[in-house]
Amino acid sequence: MKPRQLNLFGAKTDKENKLPREGIVIPVDTAILLIVVIILIFVIAFSWGMERGRRLTLGALAKEAGSQKENAKAETLKTKKIGEEEKKEEEKNSKDLKEKRNNVITKKKHKLYRIQVASFYKLSSAKQEAKKLKDKGYSVKIGKKGKYSVVYVGNFNSKKEAEKNLKKLKKTYQDCMLRVSD
Numbered sequence: 001m002k003p004r005q006l007n008l009f010g011a012k013t014d015k016e017n018k019l020p021r022e023g024i025v026i027p028v029d030t031a032i033l034l035i036v037v038i039i040l041i042f043v044i045a046f047s048w049g050m051e052r053g054r055r056l057t058l059g060a061l062a063k064e065a066g067s068q069k070e071n072a073k074a075e076t077l078k079t080k081k082i083g084e085e086e087k088k089e090e091e092k093n094s095k096d097l098k099e100k101r102n103n104v105i106t107k108k109k110h111k112l113y114r115i116q117v118a119s120f121y122k123l124s125s126a127k128q129e130a131k132k133l134k135d136k137g138y139s140v141k142i143g144k145k146g147k148y149s150v151v152y153v154g155n156f157n158s159k160k161e162a163e164k165n166l167k168k169l170k171k172t173y174q175d176c177m178l179r180v181s182d
Helices: 028-107 123-135 159-170
Strands: 112-120 140-145 148-156 177-181
Touching (some): 112 159, 148 159
Antiparallel strands (some): 112 148, 140 148
């Protein structure tokens, strides 16, 4: 028997005519081996691409997080400055109010009536409301009660006069109330 040589891309013969076929003929086992190698190449290339993309994304996120931290620091500095300015303004107003109260107490010993119109957490809001009332012709004062700034209208000597203004103000400010101060 004659030894047979195995070819990877061997030429096959046409069984009927015993002539070699034209074109490339690949045996089944060789085709399977080529498909496995191609799949492995795709898997490795895909994995490498995913890893590279992950690194690029993490780098971009780190840069973005760094810029966000810088922005946050700048914002906190701005809010601290604004908060300090508001505190200074509140202290100044509270000192002015204390001086005015002391002057009123020493000058007058009888009862005064005021109308509490509104109270605000922010002093700036109380000032805006006080300006609106001054534009309408009312005598306006801003006082402090705890954390709140309270807007008062008038220093009325008689209760009747205060109640008369209270009725007018109730049309705009439903929760306003009469306060008595010594």
